[in-house]
Amino acid sequence: MKLAGKVALITGASRGIGKAIAKEFAQNGATIVISGTNKTKLDETAKELGAFAILADMRREAEVQNLINKTVEKFGKLDILVNNAGIFPKIKLLHEISSSEWRDVLDVNLTGPFYATKYSIPHLQINGGAIINIASSAGLKAYENFNADAYSASKAALVLLTKCWALEYAKNKIRVNCICPGVVETDMTSEFLSSPAMRDMMNYAYPIGRFGTVNDVAKAALYFASDEDSPWVTGAVLPLDGGESIK
Ligand SMILES: NC(=O)c1ccc[n+]([C@@H]2O[C@H](COP(=O)([O-])OP(=O)(O)OC[C@H]3O[C@@H](n4cnc5c(N)ncnc54)[C@H](OP(=O)(O)O)[C@@H]3O)[C@@H](O)[C@H]2O)c1
Numbered sequence: 001m002k003l004a005g006k007v008a009l010i011t012g013a014s015r016g017i018g019k020a021i022a023k024e025f026a027q028n029g030a031t032i033v034i035s036g037t038n039k040t041k042l043d044e045t046a047k048e049l050g051a052f053a054i055l056a057d058m059r060r061e062a063e064v065q066n067l068i069n070k071t072v073e074k075f076g077k078l079d080i081l082v083n084n085a086g087i088f089p090k091i092k093l094l095h096e097i098s099s100s101e102w103r104d105v106l107d108v109n110l111t112g113p114f115y116a117t118k119y120s121i122p123h124l125q126i127n128g129g130a131i132i133n134i135a136s137s138a139g140l141k142a143y144e145n146f147n148a149d150a151y152s153a154s155k156a157a158l159v160l161l162t163k164c165w166a167l168e169y170a171k172n173k174i175r176v177n178c179i180c181p182g183v184v185e186t187d188m189t190s191e192f193l194s195s196p197a198m199r200d201m202m203n204y205a206y207p208i209g210r211f212g213t214v215n216d217v218a219k220a221a222l223y224f225a226s227d228e229d230s231p232w233v234t235g236a237v238l239p240l241d242g243g244e245s246i247k
Contacts, residue, residue: 002226004029007075009067011058011116012085013051014041016186017134020214021082021221022049028222030080033071058085058112059104068119078123080225083113083158084134088188091147102150109154117165121174128173132224134217135159137182137241155180159237166235175234177224182241184212208242216240 003025013022013034022045026032032051036042039055046053052074056067072078086109089101113133124131138146139155146152162178169176183189183202193199193211202211220240223229239245 001029002222002228003080006030006079006225007033007071007077008080008082008225009033009035009071009078009116009120010082010084011035011056011067011112013082014038014045016188017181017184017214017217018082018084019045019049020218021084022051024215024218024222025080025225026050028226030225031075033067033075035067035085058115059107061115064112064115065119068116068123072123077126078120079127079129080132081116081120081124081129082132082134082221082225083116085112086134086154086188089148089150093147094149097150105150106154109151110157113158113161121169121172124174125169125172129175130225130227131165131174131176132221133158133162133176133178134221135162135178135180135237137180137239137245140180140237140239140245162237163235170234175224175230177230177233177236178238179217179220179224180237180239180241180245181212181217182206182239182244184214184217186214206242206244207247210242212240212242 008025008030010018010022012018014036022032034051035054035056037057042053054067054070056063089105135158136155138152139159166176
């Protein structure tokens with residue numbers, strides 16, 4: 001029970017990586033708040049995990065502000081924020097991306113974490129806390145034929161903001177860390193893992209011999225969330241990719 005007594009907010013936790021993090025944190029004693037935009041799916045997941053659900057579109061500042069306010073109104077405090085909600089664009093070369101597609105990805109993946117962090121900081125400053133940013137291996141280097149530039153830009157920015165925020169708020173005992181997963185099987189990646197041949201190829205890309213699972217990410221998030229396990233860790237950027245980034 002590494003998170004007993006803690007209140008944790010995980011954005012975009014109706015499914016995929018966010019849901020696995022919420023489950024792991026709940027199993028470790030935390031009170032969980034989850035957010036998303038699809039009410040049916042969010043309510044279903046909240047019921048399954050015993051979490052509190054709040055609808056909030058990360059692109060809308062007022063909704064994100066309301067998400068943080070409602071969390072604190074309901075549970076009296078906030079200890080852990082996981083900036084997880086994210087979207088992946090249609091694969092296109094840079095010159096084919098429309099400005100609205102570009103903006104949409106940046107709005108969810110980068111401005112969303114900015115809003116959530118901005119409104120969480122005053123609460124996290126009270127007792128100290130932890131922020132965990134879910135970036136991507138695509139935020140660490142360029143990949144041939146990846147062709148998701150808005151996504152790469154949003155994640156690279158989140159990697160650097162992790163370090164900026166870690167320095168800005170270390171004096172308040174707010175630890176800010178970042179996880180950069182390689183390919184993890186979720187709805188986001190289902191089209192790249194839809195045939196046995198594609199799965200074999202993807203497994204082969206990882207030195208450890210397989211692509212990632214949502215539990216791989218949840219375990220890393222628990223480490224960063226736990227004051228017991230990582231009290232001296234802030235500004236860390238963890239490649240979580242079966243060794244792919246060191247090839
Ligand atoms: N899967 C991977 O291989 C991988 C690798 C590296 C990094 N990541 C990152 O990990 C995070 C989670 O990805 P995932 O694979 O778990 O994706 P996913 O299965 O597609 O889930 C995305 C989650 O984000 C929420 N979301 C999407 N747009 C939103 C918005 N505008 N406002 C609020 N919530 C929104 C979704 O809820 P609603 O549908 O209800 O809005 C859902 O709960 C993302 O930041 C992603 O970039 C994933």
